[in-house]
Amino acid sequence: MSLAIFDLDNTLIGDDSDYLWGQFLVDRGVVDKAQYEIANARFYEQYKQGTLDIVEFLSFSLQPLADNDAGQLHQWREQFIRDIITPLLLKPAQQLIDKHKAKGDTLLVITATNRFVTEPIVQLYGITHLLATTPEFVDGRYTGAFIDIPCFQDGKVKLLESWLKTSGETMAGSWFYSDSHNDLPLLKRVDNPVAVDPDEKLAEFAKAAGWPVISLRHHECPTHHFQK
Secondary structure, X not given: OOEEEEOOEXXXXXXXXXXXXXXXXXXXXXOOHHHHHHHHHHHHHHHHHOOOOHHHHHHHHOHHHHHOOHHHHHHHHHHHHHHHHHHHEOHHHHHHHHXXXXXXXXXXXXXXXXXXXXXXXXXXXXXXXXXXXXEEEEOOEEEEEEEOOOOOOHHHHHHHHHHHHHHOOOOOOOEEEEOOHHHHXXXXXXXEEEEEOOOHHHHHHHHHHOOOEEOOOOOOOOOHHXXX
């Protein structure tokens, strides 16, 4: 039995939930369309290039949580999950999760996207353990700030190390599945790194390092990497 860790966006789902949540808010007139779309696209491009200032981005992305009533936010989120996210769930991703579950592995999602957006998505896959950037919630409202450190790049490793101290889990035989070069710090930390539909930078690194490269975008889930 080992720890099986999964990235979420563009790994277990076929798009980026953080970006799509922003577009969902734009489409409903919750945020200013012109300004928000430009900023959202700029931050997403920086993420893909590996130049994202995560604190600056979180100041931007968590502001709509502070600007709106929590009850209304949860109603919007239910619609977002139903209409936008559910069609992006990947059958091969569920098959991969189920294979690890059948082996008795502990399943964990680690994602930079904030917990407000990602928690219900992770639950759809039947995963209970989640490490994500956590929005601050005080007196029944989100503040626009975040708790602890951002779950991004080296921050994923730090939050995982903290979680390991209280969970009783270890890194022995551990797996991590990700699409992004931003996750290289954690991919290098596990015993079994797997590149999933990787971006160009990660694909090049994985090839040089001899890591398995798989796709979860096809109908059948590949299994060869379990034989490593």
